[in-house]
Amino acid sequence: MTEIWNPWHGCKKYSEGCENCYMYFLDKQRDKDGSEIYKVKTNFNLPIKKGRDKQYKIKSGSSLMVCMTSDFFLEEADEWREEVWEMIRIRQDVSFWLQTKRAERVKECLPSDWGDGYKNVSLTFTAENQKRADERIPILLDIPLKRRGIMCAPMIGEVSLDKYLATGKIDIVLADGENYEGNRPLYYEWIKRLYDECLKYNVSFEFVGTGNYFIKDGVTYHIPKAYQKVMAQRSGLNIPQKDVNVKVQKKCKTCKMNASCNGCRWCGKCK
Numbered sequence: 001m002t003e004i005w006n007p008w009h010g011c012k013k014y015s016e017g018c019e020n021c022y023m024y025f026l027d028k029q030r031d032k033d034g035s036e037i038y039k040v041k042t043n044f045n046l047p048i049k050k051g052r053d054k055q056y057k058i059k060s061g062s063s064l065m066v067c068m069t070s071d072f073f074l075e076e077a078d079e080w081r082e083e084v085w086e087m088i089r090i091r092q093d094v095s096f097w098l099q100t101k102r103a104e105r106v107k108e109c110l111p112s113d114w115g116d117g118y119k120n121v122s123l124t125f126t127a128e129n130q131k132r133a134d135e136r137i138p139i140l141l142d143i144p145l146k147r148r149g150i151m152c153a154p155m156i157g158e159v160s161l162d163k164y165l166a167t168g169k170i171d172i173v174l175a176d177g178e179n180y181e182g183n184r185p186l187y188y189e190w191i192k193r194l195y196d197e198c199l200k201y202n203v204s205f206e207f208v209g210t211g212n213y214f215i216k217d218g219v220t221y222h223i224p225k226a227y228q229k230v231m232a233q234r235s236g237l238n239i240p241q242k243d244v245n246v247k248v249q250k251k252c253k254t255c256k257m258n259a260s261c262n263g264c265r266w267c268g269k270c271k
């Protein structure tokens with residue numbers, strides 16, 4: 001089971017991939033300001049929360065995607081991070097996926113007993129274009145880690161990862177287009193190139209979604225959010241994960257958007 005854990009919320013825009021940050025968009029919908037950073041008190045201790053039966057609410061063997069509405073290495077969260085490391089140490093039986101754009105902050109923010117990396121922590125760096133890939137991925141390769149990932153999202157330029165994948169140190173690559181208010185296009189050729197490079201080095205690849213504007217063979221497709229994941233899956237440009245699982249578990253087998261099939265207009269095919 002994969003779940004989301006947001007110990008803090010809010011962020012400061014950091015690089016060009018942040019321009020149309022979905023968290024800012026969703027906060028605006030609720031009359032909130034995404035630049036207001038705060039500790040999510042109700043869920044801060046999620047990994048060690050226990051139910052009435054005295055058992056952890058997060059079951060053994062689960063995966064937690066951490067900081068999906070912020071950045072794990074955000075400077076403003078420095079005072080809260082040590083508590084988070086402590087919870088990660090306590091829950092050795094749970095996998096934690098951390099994601100960041102703040103590559104240069106990672107080493108100074110690791111706990112003192114990090115060693116070769118906690119066995120239950122994976123780290124993914126965002127690389128929205130080649131410039132950011134070339135800045136951040138050498139840092140990622142230099143950090144002692146059990147599992148490394150690269151997230152090309154929102155992918156706003158062509159990216160080649162060949163020389164980084166050749167190191168054998170990257171476990172998974174993910175790619176997605178821009179959503180919500182974003183209108184920067186994603187090209188099929190960019191995804192195909194990443195897929196081919198991952199295939200060459202036997203690295204897992206997940207084409208997560210097409211984004212709002214997807215261009216293939218010179219034709220621009222305006223794809224609603226609810227259908228972006230379906231279209232990405234239909235492209236066949238996915239290489240199954242080996243020993244890792246970062247997919248958020250959903251019950252609808254086709255659209256992956258809903259907890260169960262509700263016969264939405266994009267799908268309605270679940271039996």
Ligand code: SF4
Pocket residue numbers: 010011012013014015017018021022023024068069070071101
């Ligand atoms: S780092 Fe992520 S959460 Fe923060 S502003 Fe950029 S896109 Fe948004």
